[in-house]
Amino acid sequence: xxxxxxxxxxxxxxxxxxxxxxxxxxxxxxxxxxxxxxxxxxxxxxxxxxxxxxxxxxxxxxxxxxxxxxxxxxxxxxxxxxxxxxxxxxxxxxxxxxxxxxxxxxxxxxxxxxxxxxx
Numbered sequence: 001x002x003x004x005x006x007x008x009x010x011x012x013x014x015x016x017x018x019x020x021x022x023x024x025x026x027x028x029x030x031x032x033x034x035x036x037x038x039x040x041x042x043x044x045x046x047x048x049x050x051x052x053x054x055x056x057x058x059x060x061x062x063x064x065x066x067x068x069x070x071x072x073x074x075x076x077x078x079x080x081x082x083x084x085x086x087x088x089x090x091x092x093x094x095x096x097x098x099x100x101x102x103x104x105x106x107x108x109x110x111x112x113x114x115x116x117x118x119x
Contacts (some may be wrong), residue, residue, distance in 0.1 A: 006034040044081035053118040
């Protein structure tokens with residue numbers, strides 16, 4: 001059976017703590033072949049979004065340059081800020097303010113534009 005060791009890393013932690021070289025050493029030590037860069041919740045502030053997308057591009061290039069397959073993990077439904085989207089409701093009837101329904105047409109449009117504006 002063939003498999004690859006894939007390691008998820010929150011992009012925010014790389015940016016916040018700046019320990020990319022230490023992370024790289026650990027990835028090599030454990031024999032990882034794939035890095036999954038996790039983005040935070042979708043945000044509405046364009047400057048914040050641009051900074052996040054620049055960080056994802058920079059870190060994708062960095063890990064690829066060091067021989068890793070790199071992909072991104074995007075939260076499917078979480079938003080920071082005011083989105084006038086249908087919110088998810090849990091089994092107990094609690095509405096989650098940052099959890100948008102992925103079937104909401106406006107939310108799908110927002111996410112598509114969010115991703116396509118940078119890639």
